Amino acid sequence: MALLIKGGRLICPKNKIDGIFDILIEKQKIISIQKEIKTEGVRSIDARGKIVSPGLVDIHTHLRIPGREDEETLYTGSLAAGKGGFTTVLCMPNTSPPIDNRMTVSGILDEARKIDLVNILVCGTITKRREGKEISDFGELKEAGCVAVSDDGEPVKDSSVMRRAIEYAKMPSLLVISHCEDKDLSSYGCIHEDKISTILGLRPIPEIAETIFVAREIELSRYLNSHIHLSHISLARSIELIRRAKEEKISISCDTCPHYFTLTNESTKTYDTNTKVNPPLRTEKDKEAIKRALKEGIIDCISTDHAPHTQAEKELEFEKAPFGVIGLETALSLGITELVEKGILGLSQLIEKMSLNPARLLGLKNKGSLSEGSDADIVIFDPNKEWIVKKEEILSKSKNSPFIGWKLRGVVEHTICRGKIVYKG
Amino acid sequence: MKEKAKILDKDAIGRSLMRISHEILEKNKFTKDLVIVGIRNRGAYLAQRLAKSIERISKKLPPVGILDITLYRDDLTQIGPQPVVHKTEIDFDISDKAVILVDDVLYTGRTVRCALDELIDFGRPKSIQLAVLVDRGHRELPIKADYVGKNIPTSKRENVEVRLQEVDGKDEVVILEKD
Amino acid sequence: MAVWRRKHLLGLEDLTKEEIELILNTAESFKEISVREVKKVPTLRGKTVVLLFFESSTRTRTSFELAAKRLSADTVSLSSTTSSVTKGESLLDTAKNIEAMNIDFIVIRHQASGAAYLLSKIVSPSVINAGDGFHEHPTQALLDLFTIREKKKKIEGLNVSIIGDISHSRVARSNIYGLKKLGANVCVCGPPTLIPKDIEKLGVKITYDIREAIIEADVLNVLRLQLERQKENLFSSLKEYIRLFGIDKEKLKEVKKEVLIMHPGPVNRGIELSTDVADGQYSVILDQVTNGIAVRMGILYLLSGVKEEI
Numbered sequence: 001m002a003l004l005i006k007g008g009r010l011i012c013p014k015n016k017i018d019g020i021f022d023i024l025i026e027k028q029k030i031i032s033i034q035k036e037i038k039t040e041g042v043r044s045i046d047a048r049g050k051i052v053s054p055g056l057v058d059i060h061t062h063l064r065i066p067g068r069e070d071e072e073t074l075y076t077g078s079l080a081a082g083k084g085g086f087t088t089v090l091c092m093p094n095t096s097p098p099i100d101n102r103m104t105v106s107g108i109l110d111e112a113r114k115i116d117l118v119n120i121l122v123c124g125t126i127t128k129r130r131e132g133k134e135i136s137d138f139g140e141l142k143e144a145g146c147v148a149v150s151d152d153g154e155p156v157k158d159s160s161v162m163r164r165a166i167e168y169a170k171m172p173s174l175l176v177i178s179h180c181e182d183k184d185l186s187s188y189g190c191i192h193e194d195k196i197s198t199i200l201g202l203r204p205i206p207e208i209a210e211t212i213f214v215a216r217e218i219e220l221s222r223y224l225n226s227h228i229h230l231s232h233i234s235l236a237r238s239i240e241l242i243r244r245a246k247e248e249k250i251s252i253s254c255d256t257c258p259h260y261f262t263l264t265n266e267s268t269k270t271y272d273t274n275t276k277v278n279p280p281l282r283t284e285k286d287k288e289a290i291k292r293a294l295k296e297g298i299i300d301c302i303s304t305d306h307a308p309h310t311q312a313e314k315e316l317e318f319e320k321a322p323f324g325v326i327g328l329e330t331a332l333s334l335g336i337t338e339l340v341e342k343g344i345l346g347l348s349q350l351i352e353k354m355s356l357n358p359a360r361l362l363g364l365k366n367k368g369s370l371s372e373g374s375d376a377d378i379v380i381f382d383p384n385k386e387w388i389v390k391k392e393e394i395l396s397k398s399k400n401s402p403f404i405g406w407k408l409r410g411v412v413e414h415t416i417c418r419g420k421i422v423y424k425g
Numbered sequence: 426m427k428e429k430a431k432i433l434d435k436d437a438i439g440r441s442l443m444r445i446s447h448e449i450l451e452k453n454k455f456t457k458d459l460v461i462v463g464i465r466n467r468g469a470y471l472a473q474r475l476a477k478s479i480e481r482i483s484k485k486l487p488p489v490g491i492l493d494i495t496l497y498r499d500d501l502t503q504i505g506p507q508p509v510v511h512k513t514e515i516d517f518d519i520s521d522k523a524v525i526l527v528d529d530v531l532y533t534g535r536t537v538r539c540a541l542d543e544l545i546d547f548g549r550p551k552s553i554q555l556a557v558l559v560d561r562g563h564r565e566l567p568i569k570a571d572y573v574g575k576n577i578p579t580s581k582r583e584n585v586e587v588r589l590q591e592v593d594g595k596d597e598v599v600i601l602e603k604d
Numbered sequence: 605m606a607v608w609r610r611k612h613l614l615g616l617e618d619l620t621k622e623e624i625e626l627i628l629n630t631a632e633s634f635k636e637i638s639v640r641e642v643k644k645v646p647t648l649r650g651k652t653v654v655l656l657f658f659e660s661s662t663r664t665r666t667s668f669e670l671a672a673k674r675l676s677a678d679t680v681s682l683s684s685t686t687s688s689v690t691k692g693e694s695l696l697d698t699a700k701n702i703e704a705m706n707i708d709f710i711v712i713r714h715q716a717s718g719a720a721y722l723l724s725k726i727v728s729p730s731v732i733n734a735g736d737g738f739h740e741h742p743t744q745a746l747l748d749l750f751t752i753r754e755k756k757k758k759i760e761g762l763n764v765s766i767i768g769d770i771s772h773s774r775v776a777r778s779n780i781y782g783l784k785k786l787g788a789n790v791c792v793c794g795p796p797t798l799i800p801k802d803i804e805k806l807g808v809k810i811t812y813d814i815r816e817a818i819i820e821a822d823v824l825n826v827l828r829l830q831l832e833r834q835k836e837n838l839f840s841s842l843k844e845y846i847r848l849f850g851i852d853k854e855k856l857k858e859v860k861k862e863v864l865i866m867h868p869g870p871v872n873r874g875i876e877l878s879t880d881v882a883d884g885q886y887s888v889i890l891d892q893v894t895n896g897i898a899v900r901m902g903i904l905y906l907l908s909g910v911k912e913e914i
Contacts, residue, residue: 195802199617201717201738201774204801271718315696317716319737493633496645496675496905506607507909509626510633510902546642 002026003419004039008047008380012054013352014369023052025376028418033372045414047380053351054368055087055118055377055417056332059177059255059358060152060231060303062324063089063120065108067096072308072397074108077328078117080306080396082423084328085412087377088119088359088367089306093130094153100125100136102144109145117422118415119377121362123148123177126165132156135165142172147362150177152231153278155213157183159220166226175361177229180213180238181279190319192265192280200269202318205280207235214238218245221252229361230254232305234279236289243298253361255301258327258334261290263402273314273321274402277305291344294353301358302350304331308398326396329389330403336383336410347383376419385411426584426601432577433598438558441574442471445556446478448572449525452554458522462490464540465511468528470591471558475527490515492526497539513543520548525572529587531557534568559598561585608906611913612724612731615740616781624782628750631895631902637674638897648677648908652707656698657683657734658714663869663893664734664744668711671900677709695719696726703727709904712736717774730907738772743903744868745778747896749786751888752823754895755864760787765817766808767849768827768876769798769838775868779825780806793817794827794849797838814849818858825866826851826876842875852878856886864888 003025010021010033022037023030063077081089091108093099099108105122112120124141128134130151138149149169155178156162162178169176186209191197193204214230218241221228233239233254245252259277264284268275275281293299307324314321335354339345345353359368366375389403415423433441453459459479463472469491480486493511501507526540537555544553556572561579577600579585584601588594606622616624637645653672657665665681672679682702695714702710709730712720717737724731735741753759764783770776770792783790784807791809792799793816804810811817818824829845839845851865865877865886873879882889 193801195805198800198803198806199777201736201740201777203738206801271721312694315694317695317714317722318718319716496637496647501647501909505909506609507906510630510905512633513636542646546640546644548641 002039002042003416004037004042004044005047005052005378005380006044008050008052010052010370011348011351012370013348013356015371017370018348021052023370023378025416025419028376030370030372030374030376033370045380050380050382050413051347052370052378052380054355054370055379055415056085056354057088057358057362057364057368058086058304058306058328058331059090059229059301059361060257061089061091061306061328062094062308063091064308065091065095065111066104071310074111074120075115075117076395076397077306078115078120078422080326080328080394081118082415082417083395083412084330085332085379085381085415086118086328087379087415087417087422088121088364089328090121090123090148090362092150092152093123093125094151098125098130099123100128100130102140105141105144105146118417122146123150123152124174125149126151126156126176127161130154132158132161135161135168138169138172138174142174146174147364148175148177150179150231152177152179155179155181155183159216163220163224166220166224166228170226173363175227175229175363177231178213178217180210180217180230180233182209182212185209185212190276190280190323191268192282194265194283196265196269200271207237207282210235210279211237211241214241218242218250218252221245222248222250225251227251227253231303232257232260232279233299234260234282234286234290236286239289239293239298243293246298253300255303255358256290256294256299257303257305258331258338259325259402261287261294262334262338263287267402271318272402273316273318274325274400276318276321276323277307277325278323291339294339295344300353301361302331302335302353303358304328306396308396309400310398314400324400326394326398326401328396329394330401330408332381332412333387333408333410334403337408340383341409376416378416379412380414380416381410381412383410385409387411427604429583429600429602431597431599432559432585433575435596438574438596438598441558442474443478445572445574446475446482449475449554449556450479450483452571453523456523458551459487459525460490460517460519460522461487461525461527462492462515462544463527464536465491465493467587467589467592470589471529472527475525475556488517490517492540492543494536494539494543497543499535499539515547518548519544519550521551524550524553525556526553527556529558530585531555531560531568531570531573532563534564534566537568538566558587559585609910611907611910613742613903613907614720614724614731614733616742616745616778616785617740619781619785621785624746624749624785627746627899627902627906628753630906631746631750631899634901634905635895635898637901638894644674644676646676647905648672648675651677651709651908653677653679653709653711653904654702654707655679655681656702656710656712657681658712658719659735661713661735663896664713667893667896668734668900671897671904672709674897675901675904677904695722699723699727703729709907730910732903732907735774737774738777739774740778741774741868742778743896743900744775745782746903747892747899748779748825748866748868749782750895750899751866751892752864754891755888756822759783762788762822763791763820764788764823764825765791765793765821766825766827767793767814767817767851768829769833770794770803770827771798771800771838772830772833773827776827780808784808791817791821795839795845798833814855815858818855818863819860821859821863822861823864823866824851828868828870829872829876831872846875850876850878851881853880856881862886866892869893
């Protein structure tokens with residue numbers, strides 16, 4: 001069935017479009033983009049005053065499947081994604097058991113097809129059982145449908161294993177995503193090391209736990225002449241290293257998350273476990289550097305690192321509570337509120353970082369842009385409308401957001417995935 | 426509150442204390458072990474004065490202690506932020522002594538009740554006798570003073586204020602009335 | 605004169621100078637009660653104090669228990685070995701259950717920093733922090749301040765050196781806040797591996813040289829060394845720690861003043877303090893223990909007057 005989106009301000013960074021256009025969708029594809037499309041008897045959405053952009057792509061999502069259906073399911077995760085304007089999410093493999101074989105991958109993809117809401121992509125592990133010892137069967141994973149590999153939550157500690165993994169991943173062409181953390185340095189830590197960790201008496205994570213691995217991945221990438229993607233970058237110093245690498249044309253990309261450009265470790269002072277994330281919230285200086293790096297294009301993508309945890313898990317002593325916050329439903333609004341409204345990014349740049357760039361990195365040719373013939377993954381949102389984040393309105397199965405009670409700007413009105421409306425505000 | 430009348434002046438207070446001292450010695454003439462304990466705040470100063478005037482008569486200075494009854498109050502749970510507690514200073518044994526308990530004004534009797542309870546925690550005196558400068562009536566507990574400087578009938582709208590040189594810079598007793 | 609308006613005592617970081625002084629002054633009035641024939645006043649009659657100890661502690665628990673009892677409160681002691689905490693019950697559940705029994709105070713000792721803070725957010729009784737992780741141990745610092753003030757007649761302008769494992773010490777942190785607020789000069793001294801990052805931003809001087817910490821000091825507050833820190837490579841060996849930081853007669857020859865030697869206890873004799881120093885002329889370790897009861901009585905008294913935090 002055809003669908004016509006009328007009169008919206010269409011923003012497509014890839015095709016450098018920013019203007020009022022109509023879009024006609026049929027059979028899961030965009031078939032026409034015109035100043036004005038006149039058709040009879042077609043269902044239509046009035047998008048006047050709204051932004052129409054490519055559906056958002058999250059390069060870093062935890063949907064907890066298999067193993068932790070109490071935290072999130074593919075269904076609730078898809079609902080949350082839809083509400084946040086995401087049409088594609090890449091789920092991380094630090095599950096129980098980890099996603100390191102074709103059966104697990106196809107299990108997830110089969111279920112995702114049955115749910116049939118947003119596109120669920122799978123990231124396999126770099127090493128079997130995420131143990132950092134033997135590399136996974138990348139060929140098999142690719143065949144089963146994986147688009148990337150990562151041991152997220154754990155770094156690949158052994159540099160020689162990482163070297164071989166990066167080399168081996170060239171063969172099936174999988175994106176290697178690195179979790180930059182020296183676990184020996186961060187051991188048992190739960191908060192950024194500075195005056196605040198000293199005052200709170202919480203075991204600290206020094207910034208070198210991140211930067212040493214950023215530097216190592218850069219060197220591996222340079223030496224092997226292979227691409228590596230660095231996830232959830234949080235520090236001014238990491239950005240400095242990445243900036244230099246990019247200047248040297250080393251093939252490195254990276255993402256950061258809304259909490260790193262919105263919050264600092266000041267908000268941990270209340271021991272609120274919804275401010276416990278890994279990497280930890282950093283300082284004002286780091287936050288400002290993240291914003292600058294987004295503006296200058298040093299940071300390629302904004303990911304959510306959506307990490308659902310149950311209330312019981314989070315209602316613990318700070319050091320015992322797990323790391324992570326949910327983010328699918330607030331990422332776009334935080335981008336608008338913290339970056340667009342504050343003049344850091346234009347809307348088009350924000351969309352580029354949340355849609356085009358991650359789609360490119362994941363090799364999704366028909367996503368991340370609005371062109372005739374591309375997938376009809378579209379988000380329609382009102383960039384000016386304000387809303388208050390309310391716990392009871394969160395669609396994710398878990399409610400661990402540090403932004404509950406915040407007033408944000410930017411409301412998703414329709415999320416369309418493969419031509420089908422999967423969320424309607 | 427406005428001042429309504431002056432009841433006692435410096436000389437009258439001096440005479441009252443002298444009379445009470447004589448009465449105390451008269452009543453306790455066979456008692457070797459007389460001790461004086463004043464209730465903070467002004468009772469403590471009156472206790473010092475009584476002890477000195479007893480010394481002038483008997484040539485013997487009885488030991489003087491100070492009670493802070495705050496921790497024995499029955500209204501602590503009702504009054505909000507806790508009142509400031511000061512030290513209780515009784516550096517002598519009161520067991521088998523005749524204790525003269527001294528306060529400035531006897532009113533409901535609740536303060537004296539607190540003081541009696543607290544004194545007992547320091548030992549078992551032979552007797553406790555109560556000396557007050559002013560008894561203004563309106564007792565809420567069955568308590569009676571053994572030595573009274575002056576009985577002043579008052580209404581509950583009024584307040585009796587004892588002012589002493591040591592705290593207030595002058596000696597007088599006045600009645601205040603609510604506006 | 606300051607008025608006490610807090611329902612909980614979670615740490616000294618937030619307290620004002622006036623509030624700290626009020627506690628110390630109040631404690632002074634309570635000290636005499638413990639030398640009476642009848643060591644009890646009726647002030648907290650009918651109140652219940654639960655001592656919730658997730659970490660073993662003899663002296664702090666006993667001190668709180670005596671403080672509560674001398675104010676006529678009833679006490680119930682729950683330690684991690686006797687309660688269902690070991691059965692996997694969360695702090696939240698334990699606290700909620702205790703609260704349902706209508707109690708007035710929870711005194712909590714917990715290995716996690718922020719535990720007392722967490723508790724104060726979820727239950728209605730007054731919460732007193734008896735030590736949480738490496739965060740704060742306010743009553744210990746208050747009794748230390750009380751003892752210093754009692755012996756030195758003042759705190760302002762004194763040089764206080766805190767010696768040992770600063771990183772893992774809640775006693776050090778609470779002492780730093782209290783001492784700084786009352787105008788003392790604070791120096792922390794220990795191996796660099798046991799000095800936490802940015803502590804100088806709290807207004808303290810750092811030295812790795814014990815002589816420097818001792819020479820001008822009016823007070824030496826010596827911390828207990830947790831021997832297991834050696835396994836984390838935070839110091840090289842016990843022998844070396846004793847040689848560099850253990851306080852003995854020899855090192856005390858450097859002192860220029862009448863110095864007070866304090867220790868939060870229990871002392872590792874022969875490690876951070878030699879026996880002759882622990883029992884010597886400068887030691888006020890037992891005065892600290894005596895004063896602990898008065899300080900805790902004062903705190904219970906002040907907190908009992910506040911039903912709702914303002």
